[in-house]
Structure formats: C-alpha cells, structure tokens
Amino acid sequence: MDGAWSVPTPWTDAARSSARGVSPELASGLAAALPLPRRRTRPALATQLDLAVGTPESDVARLKAHVRDSARNEPGVYLMRGAHGEVLYVGKSTQVRTRLLSYFRLPWPEHRHARLLRETSRIEWEPLPSEFAALLREVRLIRAHLPRYNVRSARPLDKWWVITIARGPAPRLRIQRASAAARSRDVAQVIGPFASRRPLQDALRVLNDALGLRDCSDRVPMHTNDSAELFEQAHPALQRTPGCHRYETRRCLGPCIGATSEYAYRAQLTRAKAVLEGRDDTPHQHLVREMTVASAALSYERAGWLRDRLTALQEFDAQLSRVREALTRPSFVYAVPGRDGDDRLYLVRHGRVMAEARCGDPHAVNALQAQEINAVQPPSGAMVDQLDELLLVESWFRGRNGADALVADTVVGALEKLAMHVQTAGPLATTNSHYERKTPPEIA
Known part of the structure; x- marks a missing residue:
C-alpha cells in the first residue's frame, strides 16, 4: 500500500507499533503529534452551476417582472431563448402579455411549460397587427430556427406525411414525415401533404x-x-x-x-x-x-x-x-384589417403567401400590384421549404376565418372590400378578445 493516502488513527498506528514492539501509549502520542495529510477534494457541483446560470427562482422572477412591465395585450409572436441565445420555443397569441404571464402560474417542476421557463434566459416578443400576421410570422420563425420545444402542436410539419422522390440512378417513391423531408438534402420532388x-x-x-x-x-x-x-x-x-x-x-x-x-x-x-x-x-x-x-x-x-x-x-x-x-389555386389578394389601422394585403399564389404590403404605404401597395401582374407557373409538387405555409393557408381559409375573408382577384378589389368592411364594422377593438386562447400551447 506504499503511496496510498490514508488518515492515521490511534487504532491503526497503535496496531502497527505493537507489531514493531512500540507501546500503544507511545503510538497514540505520535499519532496526535503528526499532522493529518490533506485529501484532494473536488469543488462542489452546485456552486459551479450557481455561478454558471444563477438561481432559477431569481431568474424566473426577473423574467416575470420584465414581461409584466413591458409586454402589452396585442397580437404577436414571442421567442424564449436559452443561455447561449438559442431559440427554445416560438409561440403566438392575440394577447401576448396574458399568454406570457400564464406560464409563470404553472407549478414547477410538475408542468413542462414551467420547466421550459427554468431553461429560458431571455424572452422576446414582436407585436403584429392581426392573428393571421402572427400565425404567418410564427410559421416562418419555426421554420428558420426549428426550436426543440416546438413539437407536435406547434410544428405542423411533424404532423403530416409526404411522398418524396430522391436523386440518383434509380430513386424510389419514399414516404417521409414532412419535417424529415424538409431537413433532407437529396430530395428532388415532394408530393403532399397527407394526414x-x-x-x-x-x-x-x-x-x-x-x-x-x-x-x-x-x-x-x-x-x-x-x-x-x-x-x-x-x-x-x-x-x-x-x-x-x-x-x-x-x-x-x-x-x-x-x-x-x-x-x-x-x-x-x-x-x-x-x-x-x-x-x-x-x-x-x-x-x-x-x-x-x-x-x-x-x-x-x-x-x-x-x-x-x-x-x-x-x-x-x-x-x-x-x-x-x-397547389393550382389561382392567385388572389387577401385583405386583413389590422390593429390601430395597420391593415395589410397579402398576395397568395398557389396556396402560399408570396408577398405582403401595408395599406398605408403607397409604395408597398404599388410594388404588390406590380408583382401581381407577373405570371407564375403552377408547381407540380409542394415545395418542402414552404409546406408549412401551405398548411397554414389551407387551414385558415377552410375554417371559421375563411367565411368572412376579404378576398379579391386584384389588389384594387381587395382595397375596395377592405374599405367597405371598415365603414360597416368600424376599426378593430384594441383588445382582440374574441381570439384569446385560454391555455398555453401544448409542448410535448
């Protein structure tokens, strides 16, 4: 056992001294006089974590105070970022302040949304004029960042299937998740989506x-x-x-x-x-x-x-x-009344939003009208990088929102319908309480 670290005790030294002919009393005195060797100790892991990320309770309280003081109840999207700036979650709401504050009322660690907050170091939000604008912005942000907490309900591509045709000498017809097809690099054509x-x-x-x-x-x-x-x-x-x-x-x-x-x-x-x-x-x-x-x-x-x-x-x-x-639906222009008079026009071609313009910006409206004239060949298959927008537009116009949609064939026609709607219904309420969601989005 040469070179091994041990703590000398009166019993062990007395036993060794007895074996060598030394009295137990002398051995006890020598053990008390000799200094104990120092053991190698590791720093406490909890201390390192506290220095790295801080106390979770204080961080959550700081985030809650920031949301309570700065956020407003208006349509928009919000992002939750981690310690290194990565996007953990993207969500949307017609009342951003109420939605964000609802996360802080959930029990921790039982609820997964509360566990999400413990990983969040910064919350950002972007106000938008309408629910449609918020939905479109949410889809594009999820496509750009692919946050790991946005699954199932908040990542529409994970719920759909597509048929893909790959490149190569003898490609086969392959069935894939739409999200997997979006990440693949060898896909030449996509047909779908299917439920x-x-x-x-x-x-x-x-x-x-x-x-x-x-x-x-x-x-x-x-x-x-x-x-x-x-x-x-x-x-x-x-x-x-x-x-x-x-x-x-x-x-x-x-x-x-x-x-x-x-x-x-x-x-x-x-x-x-x-x-x-x-x-x-x-x-x-x-x-x-x-x-x-x-x-x-x-x-x-x-x-x-x-x-x-x-x-x-x-x-x-x-x-x-x-x-x-x-995919072959003809082009149309969709007018959406916005909050505080921020009305917008969306040019939809073959089920996808190609461009948008603020009605109060004459240059943007003229540019949208010029783009409307350009002919676009209908695609033979779905573009996988815009499949989520196709699903969004389909569900929007198929549901309750499509019944009263201000849709026209041209920009001028959409502006005329929007003017008649404003004269009849008046400006939008500032609370938009009709579209309020009562529960946070599901995270799986």
Whole structure:
C-alpha cells in the first residue's frame, strides 16, 4: 500500500507499533503529534452551476417582472431563448402579455411549460397587427430556427406525411414525415401533404407493382445494366444472378441486379410522376381490365384482390386531387384589417403567401400590384421549404376565418372590400378578445 493516502488513527498506528514492539501509549502520542495529510477534494457541483446560470427562482422572477412591465395585450409572436441565445420555443397569441404571464402560474417542476421557463434566459416578443400576421410570422420563425420545444402542436410539419422522390440512378417513391423531408438534402420532388401514412403505403405498393419501381431500402446498391457494361471487366461482381423476389415475380424492373438500364427505369419513374400529378390513369385502367377478366373467368378471389388494390389507388387519387387543388389555386389578394389601422394585403399564389404590403404605404401597395401582374407557373409538387405555409393557408381559409375573408382577384378589389368592411364594422377593438386562447400551447 506504499503511496496510498490514508488518515492515521490511534487504532491503526497503535496496531502497527505493537507489531514493531512500540507501546500503544507511545503510538497514540505520535499519532496526535503528526499532522493529518490533506485529501484532494473536488469543488462542489452546485456552486459551479450557481455561478454558471444563477438561481432559477431569481431568474424566473426577473423574467416575470420584465414581461409584466413591458409586454402589452396585442397580437404577436414571442421567442424564449436559452443561455447561449438559442431559440427554445416560438409561440403566438392575440394577447401576448396574458399568454406570457400564464406560464409563470404553472407549478414547477410538475408542468413542462414551467420547466421550459427554468431553461429560458431571455424572452422576446414582436407585436403584429392581426392573428393571421402572427400565425404567418410564427410559421416562418419555426421554420428558420426549428426550436426543440416546438413539437407536435406547434410544428405542423411533424404532423403530416409526404411522398418524396430522391436523386440518383434509380430513386424510389419514399414516404417521409414532412419535417424529415424538409431537413433532407437529396430530395428532388415532394408530393403532399397527407394526414395518414397507411393509405400511402397501400397505394404506393400498387403503383410500384404496376410500373416496376423498386421499394427496397436505400442501403441496397443499384447496378443498372448500362453501368455494368461500362465496368464489366473491372467489376465482375456486378454480374449477379437474380435474387430479388419482386423481380422474379415481374413486379420490379430489377435495377439492383442489373436487369434494366437507368434510362428505362427513369421512363417508368416519369410515368409514376404523371400518375401522381393526375396526368395518367394507366394503372387504374389496367386493374379494371384485369378485374373484368378475373370476374369473367369466375376467379372471384383474384377479382376481390384486384378490387382492393383499385380501391386503394382511387382513395389515393382523391387525396392527390385535394393537394393539387390547393397547389393550382389561382392567385388572389387577401385583405386583413389590422390593429390601430395597420391593415395589410397579402398576395397568395398557389396556396402560399408570396408577398405582403401595408395599406398605408403607397409604395408597398404599388410594388404588390406590380408583382401581381407577373405570371407564375403552377408547381407540380409542394415545395418542402414552404409546406408549412401551405398548411397554414389551407387551414385558415377552410375554417371559421375563411367565411368572412376579404378576398379579391386584384389588389384594387381587395382595397375596395377592405374599405367597405371598415365603414360597416368600424376599426378593430384594441383588445382582440374574441381570439384569446385560454391555455398555453401544448409542448410535448
């Protein structure tokens, strides 16, 4: 035990001295006279945390005093930032002061919103003239920062599914969360959004079987036969025997075993895009013909199986029709009465807000009118970076807010409707109490 640190005690030294022929009394006296060696001690962790982040109770009290003294009950968005300036949460309300103060009344540590406050070092808010402006600003801030506390209810992309087509020699039709597609870098086209994954799986299985597209994992390497011809001598491993079950049953072109060329596979992928865009119904007609033949041959089990596959495609096509209707919606101008006379115009093209202007700013209104004249080609698929805005516009005009929306085909028409609305209803109330939410937003 040489070199080990120990605290000498009368008992241990007396025992050792007795073994060496020293009396216990002398050993006790030596132990009392010798100084105790100092142990290596670590600083207290609580002290380090207190120096780093301060006392949570005092920080929360400081934030509450700041909100109570500075915030106002008006529409707007608010951001909660962490110790390093990162955005933890983005929210919106038509009464910002009341919403923020409601966070401080929640029990800690039981409630997750109260735990969020303990991680917050700064609260910022931005007043906006209307609820629509606040919703639009919230969506764009969440898209820009992707805060980790904004999940499920406050991050609309997490609740929806899309079909993506990646880049590469033999891409497949892939079902992804809209949020995952937004973060992906290899996505070439997006179709959606859809509310459920299961109908997409059934329909894409039928579509892949009809057109011979692969549905295997992205980890499976692709070896088209045109690349195999180029590298046949250098890579003899590319000459593989068929091992794909879907290829052997004639439901896949077999790009993984060199059974097709990249050109032939992309030709079928182009047909799949045409089906998704509503320009081709060949798979539907093929299933109808096969079902008719099976019924005539009294093969009712096969006819029923084909009927189920046709039903899956038809239901899928109905969902695609709703998506295409939102994407191909003609442009219109939406006038929104604002707080304290801050009325605004929004140019909506194909389900997305392209530009906005304050009605009190003549230069901004003229610029919006000039942009309205420019023709924009309707997109064939949803742009994943603006999918959240598409969802926002769809839900806004489909719900109670769309019934009395001041919508017109032109900027001039929207201004005329806004003027008539102001004369009839008068300016907006300063409290906007009609849109007040009684509970804080859900955080999961």
